[in-house]
Amino acid sequence: MQDAITAVINSADVQGKYLDSSALDRLKKYFQTGELRVRAAATIAANAATIIKEAVAKSLLYSDITRPGGNMYTTRRYAACIRDLDYYLRYATYAMLAGDASILDERVLNGLKETYNSLGVPIGATIQSIQSMKDVTAGLVGPDAGKEMAVYFDYICSGLS
Ligand SMILES: CCC1=C(C)/C(=C/C2=NC(=C\c3[nH]c(/C=C4\NC(=O)[C@H](C)[C@H]4CC)c(C)c3CCC(=O)O)/C(CCC(=O)O)=C2C)NC1=O
Numbered sequence: 001m002q003d004a005i006t007a008v009i010n011s012a013d014v015q016g017k018y019l020d021s022s023a024l025d026r027l028k029k030y031f032q033t034g035e036l037r038v039r040a041a042a043t044i045a046a047n048a049a050t051i052i053k054e055a056v057a058k059s060l061l062y063s064d065i066t067r068p069g070g071n072m073y074t075t076r077r078y079a080a081c082i083r084d085l086d087y088y089l090r091y092a093t094y095a096m097l098a099g100d101a102s103i104l105d106e107r108v109l110n111g112l113k114e115t116y117n118s119l120g121v122p123i124g125a126t127i128q129s130i131q132s133m134k135d136v137t138a139g140l141v142g143p144d145a146g147k148e149m150a151v152y153f154d155y156i157c158s159g160l161s
Contacts, residue, residue: 001106004030004099030099033148037097040145044093047140052085055132060125071121088130089137092152101155109159116160127157
């Protein structure tokens with residue numbers, strides 16, 4: 001896993017150089033948003049269950065997915081879906097704190113699309129529910145932190161599609 005600091009340092013190190021001004025700007029931006037990131041992570045942690053519940057209500061409930069024949073039908077599969085959404089929210093929060101998406105590649109997206117395809121988990125509906133989490137989260141943490149979180153929710157969606 002990388003973070004904004006190691007990403008900048010590793011790329012300078014590969015070239016055997018000190019940090020140039022654009023690398024320093026990136027670090028400065030990251031440090032300036034530190035407080036914002038920590039506050040957003042605390043708010044998300046305290047409201048995770050609510051965020052997921054509202055996102056599910058907006059995107060998945062009352063659709064064919066929750067009826068017989070749908071992939072969320074039966075308590076076991078419904079619970080698996082909620083658990084997956086909790087993974088996405090938690091790992092997007094880690095990535096937002098780190099200011100880097102690499103943790104998503106390593107721990108979430110690796111092999112996920114293949115798993116979903118082999119189990120018949122609908123990817124379009126999954127993306128829709130992640131987009132709903134993005135909206136609900138932004139409503140809770142505010143537009144600036146919401147924009148930061150959006151980067152990583154979108155990253156998961158493009159990794160799935
Ligand atoms: C931390 C990284 C990580 C991820 C991301 C993860 C995902 C993941 N989701 C799975 C299943 C599943 N995922 C879903 C999810 C959904 N079905 C829908 O219709 C909805 C659209 C959607 C929820 C948004 C369902 C229903 C299953 C069970 C499918 C089945 O067994 O038939 C499985 C198969 C094994 C299992 O059932 O536990 C994995 C590996 N596991 C991990 O360790």
